[in-house]
Amino acid sequence: MKKNAITPLQPLQPADVRPAPLKVGDDSHNHGSVRDIQEVEIVRLSPEELERRHEKARVDARRRAKVRNIISHFWTTVGVALAVFIAIFALMPIVLTILDSFMSTDEIKTNYSAVYNSLSSAAAETKTYLSSTPKLKMIPDFVSFSQYKTLLFLSPTYLLKFWNSVALVVPIVLGQITVGCLASYSFSRYRKKRREVLFFSYVILMLMPFQVTLVPNYLIANKLGIYNTWWAIILPGIFSTFSVFLLSKYMRQIPSSYIEAAKLDGANEWQIFTRISLPMCKSAVYAMAILLFIDYWNMVEQPLILLEDASKQPLSVFLSQINASEVGVAFAASFIFMVPPLLIFLYGEQYLVEGISRSGIK
Amino acid sequence: MAAHEYNPEEVRKRRIKGRRKRNFREWCIFTGYLTPSLLGVLLFFFGPMLIVLVQSFQRSATNSEFVGVDNYVHVWNNQAFQSAAKNTLIFAGLAVPLAVLLSLLLALLLSSKIPGKSVFRSIMLNPMMVPVASIVLIWQVMFSYNGALNTYMGWFGIDKIDWMKSNWSRLVILILFLWKNLGYNMVLFISAISAVPAEQLESAKMDGANAVRRFFSIKLPYLWPTIFFVGIMSLINSFKIFREVYLLTGDYPVNALYMLQHFMNNMFSHLDNAKLTAAAIIMCIAMIIIVGALFIAENRLGRDTEE
Numbered sequence: 001m002k003k004n005a006i007t008p009l010q011p012l013q014p015a016d017v018r019p020a021p022l023k024v025g026d027d028s029h030n031h032g033s034v035r036d037i038q039e040v041e042i043v044r045l046s047p048e049e050l051e052r053r054h055e056k057a058r059v060d061a062r063r064r065a066k067v068r069n070i071i072s073h074f075w076t077t078v079g080v081a082l083a084v085f086i087a088i089f090a091l092m093p094i095v096l097t098i099l100d101s102f103m104s105t106d107e108i109k110t111n112y113s114a115v116y117n118s119l120s121s122a123a124a125e126t127k128t129y130l131s132s133t134p135k136l137k138m139i140p141d142f143v144s145f146s147q148y149k150t151l152l153f154l155s156p157t158y159l160l161k162f163w164n165s166v167a168l169v170v171p172i173v174l175g176q177i178t179v180g181c182l183a184s185y186s187f188s189r190y191r192k193k194r195r196e197v198l199f200f201s202y203v204i205l206m207l208m209p210f211q212v213t214l215v216p217n218y219l220i221a222n223k224l225g226i227y228n229t230w231w232a233i234i235l236p237g238i239f240s241t242f243s244v245f246l247l248s249k250y251m252r253q254i255p256s257s258y259i260e261a262a263k264l265d266g267a268n269e270w271q272i273f274t275r276i277s278l279p280m281c282k283s284a285v286y287a288m289a290i291l292l293f294i295d296y297w298n299m300v301e302q303p304l305i306l307l308e309d310a311s312k313q314p315l316s317v318f319l320s321q322i323n324a325s326e327v328g329v330a331f332a333a334s335f336i337f338m339v340p341p342l343l344i345f346l347y348g349e350q351y352l353v354e355g356i357s358r359s360g361i362k
Numbered sequence: 363m364a365a366h367e368y369n370p371e372e373v374r375k376r377r378i379k380g381r382r383k384r385n386f387r388e389w390c391i392f393t394g395y396l397t398p399s400l401l402g403v404l405l406f407f408f409g410p411m412l413i414v415l416v417q418s419f420q421r422s423a424t425n426s427e428f429v430g431v432d433n434y435v436h437v438w439n440n441q442a443f444q445s446a447a448k449n450t451l452i453f454a455g456l457a458v459p460l461a462v463l464l465s466l467l468l469a470l471l472l473s474s475k476i477p478g479k480s481v482f483r484s485i486m487l488n489p490m491m492v493p494v495a496s497i498v499l500i501w502q503v504m505f506s507y508n509g510a511l512n513t514y515m516g517w518f519g520i521d522k523i524d525w526m527k528s529n530w531s532r533l534v535i536l537i538l539f540l541w542k543n544l545g546y547n548m549v550l551f552i553s554a555i556s557a558v559p560a561e562q563l564e565s566a567k568m569d570g571a572n573a574v575r576r577f578f579s580i581k582l583p584y585l586w587p588t589i590f591f592v593g594i595m596s597l598i599n600s601f602k603i604f605r606e607v608y609l610l611t612g613d614y615p616v617n618a619l620y621m622l623q624h625f626m627n628n629m630f631s632h633l634d635n636a637k638l639t640a641a642a643i644i645m646c647i648a649m650i651i652i653v654g655a656l657f658i659a660e661n662r663l664g665r666d667t668e669e
Binding site for chain 2: 079273319359
């Protein structure tokens with residue numbers, strides 16, 4: 001700006017010939033900052049002086065930019081370090097489980113026996129604490145597939161439990177998605193007062209923890225004579241309202257102009273449902289399927305209460321019971337149990353992220 | 363008279379009739395789509411819930427004598443129920459705010475200008491997908507008395523702590539909860555943060571507002587709905603912590619970890635119908651109150667941001 005003050009056309013004034021100091025006046029009633037600059041001198045500078053000052057300003061700006069740059073680099077580094085730290089924390093248990101699944105059974109026993117001895121409650125109070133010196137190695141000395149061999153070929157129980165898990169989860173996921181899509185289409189298209197009340201009661205039901213819903217489930221399973229069968233878990237699972245809640249949130253975001261246009265073209269409701277609503281919330285349906293899969297793959301509460309026979313229990317419950325006695329194969333079993341969800345995650349991560357992201361926005 | 367003569371009354375009637383017919387057809391179609399779900403929900407949830415409500419006023423499953431609120435009083439005064447309710451509430455009271463706060467911070471971190479965001483996001487979302495049962499072994503190795511954590515602490519001369527058998531177990535369970543749930547909440551927050559209008563942030567920056575000020579004055583009002591959503595999801599998930607507790611410590615954990623689900627499991631195994639149903643109804647009411655309060659709070663705050 002200063003450079004513009006003196007245009008090249010203007011004859012330069014010598015530095016010592018200055019215009020009279022500008023008096024701002026004696027405003028004694030004003031005690032603000034104006035008093036501090038009562039006399040303002042307009043100084044015409046020589047070109048050399050100007051150039052010098054410009055240079056100084058440039059250097060200053062550059063220095064400030066550098067400092068700012070360093071600060072922002074610093075914060076980026078801190079951010080990345082923090083993120084790396086959290087990422088390590090997030091991944092560590094998974095990686096360790098995988099690594100440990102390649103330890104031989106003997107190696108696990110020598111490494112972790114101290115841990116698991118203290119776990120069994122009988123030994124807990126005795127002096128095993130003092131005598132055992134833990135030898136904790138997280139990384140196997142040499143890779144061994146002995147755990148997998150035992151697991152896959154010598155003990156059919158694990159495969160059976162694995163199959164139990166699959167047989168429970170797949171019908172629930174497919175069923176709940178189907179029922180949920182139909183119901184949420186209805187809720188999104190027909191929005192009358194009474195229907196909204198019903199929808200709200202669905203939401204309340206979705207929010208109920210297992211501790212509440214298991215009691216009615218148990219009662220009805222007894223009444224229908226399906227207690228201690230897989231149906232006692234599968235049927236309530238299919239009609240659980242979690243997917244209705246999230247999917248109708250999506251379907252309500254579909255612009256009504258799309259549906260009006262389809263109607264004008266002569267589409268009936270079924271066509272609108274299958275050709276417009278479903279394709280438009282494809283990612284939500286996938287995300288829902290993934291969430292449901294992991295939730296039911298993980299289930300512990302329902303099988304504990306609704307299934308009496310140990311032979312019908314899924315792997316999630318069974319894994320907790322093998323820890324102490326057969327710790328040698330437990331890591332491999334854990335890893336095999338975590339493979340299906342992880343594969344699904346790798347395959348469907350973008351749908352999952354997209355689905356979760358949009359569910360939060362109203 | 364000729365049929366085509368204009369009769370306003372007649373036309374109006376016919377129009378109303380037509381509308382009614384159309385409305386009824388619409389109702390039929392959409393109720394048809396809802397039917398499978400509605401039947402299932404009535405049969406497996408709402409219907410039995412009514413039975414539960416009725417039975418909670420009866421002496422037992424076999425003896426249907428009406429006893430008023432006796433069952434409720436019994437459950438309410440039951441020591442085990444009280445400690446279970448206390449533990450569950452303490453856990454939820456700690457876990458939900460922490461989950462919201464930490465996942466918001468994580469989301470802010472991943473929304474800032476750092477490289478490799480999507481990689482970090484995937485990694486942090488990973489714990490959500492890992493079944494609890496698979497990861498329990500490693501947590502045991504970490505936290506058992508002779509476990510890794512105590513050994514490492516020993517190197518620095520810190521005394522061993524019996525993580526799973528003392529009040530520290532609350533902390534352990536809290537860490538497991540956060541480990542599992544932060545990723546999901548974080549994704550919700552990241553999308554909410556990216557939905558904040560960029561122009562407003564930009565102009566605030568021009569006006570010289572620093573990052574903290576920009577967060578509290580601009581981002582936060584846009585984030586309230588998500589904060590409540592995350593809070594409610596975390597609350598639901600905090601009731602599922604029983605899985606971790608059960609898989610880590612079995613049927614009989616230390617007192618600090620005795621959750622409502624343990625109490626229910628006990629009642630189930632004793633087939634104590636009266637207590638079971640009364641406890642379920644009490645929990646149901648408590649849940650409705652908590653969620654209702656959250657909804658009301660959300661409405662209040664939501665109105666503030668709209669003004």
